[in-house]
Amino acid sequence: MQDRHIVGASVPRKEGWDKVTGAARYVDDMVLPGMLYGATVRSNIARGKIRKTTFDPSVAWDEFVLVKAQDIPGKNCIALILDDQPCLASETVNHPEEPILLLAHADRHKLRRAVEAVSIEYEPLPPVHTIEESERRAPIIWGSDNTFKSYLVEKGEVDAIWKEAAHIIEGEYFTGAQEQLYIENNGVIAAFDPKNGVTVWGSLQCPYYVHKALMALCGLPEDKVRVIQMETGGAFGGKEEYPSMIAGHAALLAIKSRRPVKIVYDRMEDMVATTKRHPSQTRHRTAVSKDGKILGGEIEFTIDGGAYATLSSVVLSRGTIHAGGPYYWPSVRIRTKALATNTPPHGAFRGFGAPQSLFAMERHMDHIAKVVGISPAEIRRRNFLKPGQTTTTQQVIREEIDLHHLLDRALELSDYAAKKARFANENKAGMLRKGMGIAAFLHGAGFTGSGERYLNSVVGVEAGADGNVRVLVSSAEFGQGTNTVLCQIAAEALGLPYENVAIAQPDTAVVPNSGPTVASRTAMIVGKLVQSAAKGIKETLTEAGLLDDDYTPEQFRAACQKYLAVHAALKSYARYEAPGNVYWDDEKYRGEAYGAFAWAVYVAEVTVDLTTYAVTVDDFVALQEVGKVLHPVLAEGQITGGVAQAIGFALYEKVVWQNGRMINNQMTNYIMPTSADLPPIRVFFEELGNAHGAHGAKGIGELPMDGPAPAIVNAVEDATGIRFRSIPLLPEDLFEALGPALLEQDAPSSTRGTA
């Protein structure tokens, strides 16, 4: 067996060569014989009843395949949690981009004109566009009270603490929608034949989500639906639930036409019609002692879910559990809800509710510091969770996490104290104001509470007669390194070279359901299962007397060959087993919310230019504890990429809404960071390990999305003295807040100048 460790080494990315040569195959690179192109006719009002559909007679409609709601063979819904979202609207529409009709044609130019030649008349109904309107329930647009889901978390006697408090500190915070903006748009190809049923190739994160949705929609049994993930050009949560919709559309057209159908959105359709990060509002009311200790508080967290329930209840759950940050709350009451509005449903996006509630928490901590009269670093020190203490859901922290050490190290790495002092002095003059901001936070890895138990994931590992091993999982690669990390774990477990291990293309006809590729669960949960399944291969060979405990790859190959001479296959499967000490109460929202948390302290250094009102991030330190780092280069890439997206969330990316529709649905006017906009993002790890993950790994993918926005806005407050409460924070917001104050300051001096 080899001595060199594969886990922890930066081995080459499995599909890397194909990506750097342009050979990697994405769905739009695939063409099937006789293939048609599909397009979607969508509503153009936010809410109303469909009255009449007119087809412009100048179009040769008999050349087109047309699918309406009535053509759906199964149930007209996108099956997910609640089956409330139709695949095609038939009587009413509930958002301005709701799919109504589907068209297919071999000529894409004709198709585009045909979509424009369908006109639909509506009887408009009054829409709801904001959280406030939805709360007022005027009108009710979903269920009995516009509420998809609400949670209540209670710990201790909150009502008793207010009278003990030296300070009662309130704050309200807002975050906007954010577009995932994966560079590859949503796309699928569907094919149908009566014998094999529906096959879909797509850009997606969760093959079995699509599989489940297509079974319901097409009225087909499990073995007549096959979903294959193609190389996927970014996802970030944006390809978690929406692929079920677009795959459903392509499948319906394929069933009707009996020809393969490709639907690939262009950028404008992708941005206007698919999911975004839930907008949020958070209210904090916190009781604090004279010396800055949190005694307790109330947190109200509300998210805008859009027109249908989709994943809002789960996003809300994560936002709820993260709302108290990495702090010890002796008592707390957290009330949260996800509300309906007449916009396209909001959905999964890296962080999944946590970036929203943590933005509020970390801005509020700076506010508390100011009121109490201590520094932002000190307020955090006095309230950090310690091992043995409990979180807001009363989960005992069993890890030996030392947040004081993380904070001290992050402050040192960012030269915080010296810079803060220097900037305070330099900011007295000139048009550039500089500031430093801190955010401390945590991110739970894996599904919340009992989620992993319900998922009941299975992974497989198989070995061939050539001694090569293949990992069988539905976990998808979309840039984050799934293929590489899972192969590293299998190679390490079997003592084989990394090159001898490959990963199967996620194909529901080939791989078992290892759960969705979400929630920072792949390395930790699926990785651990891969490790067990790989060990199962070794045990099979050992028990068959074909392999000793110590072996070379050549001996392993010989053993596989002998085994397969008498057996049909050499496969091993592993199923998720919940750790014994995990207790979760779904009713009271109490208990062990996550198998492990990743922890972080980030520090941002910013410049606010009082001439242009632009904020520039000059330096960014990202220090985190994510358990064992399985692949240093990939891990660092997760952090830099997440921080960049979060800088966009904080300072650039504004979705402009008009009557429930995004109107800046282009890369030209929805601005994500370019290579010229970002600071050096300096990444540092601490490795504590984790009992539950493969080699002690925890989740990493979402963590870096949580901290940068509050760190940056805290730094902007440090620079300007203004307490901004809302992101994205654009130059016009700074102008509005700072402009008049500056003009007042400037007026007398300019008068003096001309006198």
Added chain:
Amino acid sequence: MNPLPAASAKCEVSFTVNGEAKKLLAHPMERLLDVLRNDLKLTGTKEGCGEGECGSCSVLLDGMLVNSCLVPVAQASGASIVTIEGMSAHALMHPLQKAFLECGGAQCGICTPGMILAAVHLLENKPEPSAAEIREGLAGNLCRCTGYMQIFEAVARAARRRVAK
């Protein structure tokens, strides 16, 4: 996909792609991107935004880095076009590919062909670029995965290796 006029009269277009002479019939306003991908099956060139913002469809046209989604095919008549598929023999290609793999410069890979062409174009003009020149040189190519840091590192590493030779 832009809608084309209904009666789309096709015309003959000739150009060189990756060193091979090509002659084909296309509507003059057809995007070079679509001709490369659909007619010539060169799918390494990707579409990201269709409006010249993201750079995923970058190709070299007579040595210039262009967004092929903004080039009507008629405008490419007589030009010499190089796509990612035609780069394998280029002296910069192997060092860049190797450095992208080592440094983590490719994650989801969809921006990578365009990014590598932009890097080739940069290093051809500035063999020893400064950090600021790398940032500037790649600013027309958007990447949503990496936060660019590992791409900068890859380009700098490829440049250093080339100069060391």
